[in-house]
Amino acid sequence: MLRICSLIVLIASPAFAQSVVGVARVIDGDTLEVAGERVRLFGIDAPEAGQACRDAAGRRWDCGAHATARLEALSGGAVRCEGRERDRYGRLVARCAAGGQDLGAAMVAEGAAFAYARYSADYLPAEAAARAARRGVWAGAAERPEDRRRAAAPAPGGCVIKGNISDKGRLYHLPGSAAYDRTRIAPGKGERWFCTETEAQAAGWRRAGG
Template sequence: MNKLAILSAITSLLAASGLTGYTIVKTTDIEQPNFETREHRITSIIDGDTLKIKTGTLKTRKVRLIGINAPEKGECYFDESKQALKEITQDKNINIEKDISGLDKYNRLLRYIIVINSDPEQDNIPVNYYMIRNGFAFYQSSPPDNRYRDLFITAQRQAQTDNLGLWKDCDYEEQASVEASALREQSTEPSSPECIIKGNISDAGYGKTYLFPGCDNYDRTIIDTRKGESYFCSEAEAEASGFRRATNCPTK
């Protein structure tokens, strides 16, 4: 062993023991700064809206696709939905895209998935959209992660009109009615005339903002508490709840 290798080994041992001016900090692959921007490889498909990606040597993480809901095991079109996700992603490199939320309550990563087309002249494939548009999954509202809400709603309507996938082979009309109802915003009135600051969650992906009388679009903004929106009595209360002042509001 040469002197450089010996010195390197001694330094590593001292650092790990805390006997030098620094310590070795181990980080997981998911904590690396390029995790969100690098290409990933899928290792397995759980169902039509959940898969696993490789995050490191012998390590994987579950990823839940944002904005879609596929049939569960035992339900009509479960196998077809799972197979569709497998076929579109198999042996492909993918990109992941984060919205606002990082994880769901089951500790799964919440992401949009994009299949990278190796042909530079061909389009990449937005998987979440593909699954809805071709009738392999339902659109599912998932505030505050609504960056592609309008696109997904349109995709589902087109799949229904074209009678594709589960809309053709399964009896999901009742669920379609529920979904359609859920897509319509329901206006909620403030509980007190003193609490009229509107905490809005953007469907266009702008996040959580609040508006007060005098802000542009204040009167046109609907507050739907089902989406996590709310009225506040003060700006401080709104900001404590994670909302920021809308850019179209005047400075007080």
């Protein structure tokens, strides 16, 4: 029986297996095209294109572009991918290796990508080591790509006031305000959208800059 079990993994069956080998074209920090097949690296989640991280001094840097560049460097030459499932976009979800090196493991170990714990614990030790050494995304404040994707979704029900939690407390940002566009909402951290200022204030948020 086919069971839909997640957003990423839609098809998983012992009868399904596919190997692809060839020179890789890197799409982004966790996606390749090999032998005409679009491949999503298993067990990792790389920063999104244009995503900014913070270094140890609090400076912004383009960790999305860095992830793409590192995957390009690591995947030079022939790449072999072993997949057993497809995601909802039809991509082959696979472990890929180049020069005998697991690309997913290498990306996480460098701090160029996160372990995607929702789908696998395989790379969590590598992530823990990278975090302890403050490599890559772990040099400063790091936002999980899935939180960024969730924050980039359209405001629910037209409620466009952003309730953000920072070191300054619970602040809400109105459209057009100075920090509105760069403020991301991560519901998993308790952040949320509001429809009115009254609603935000009643929930304990205060207006940013006020």
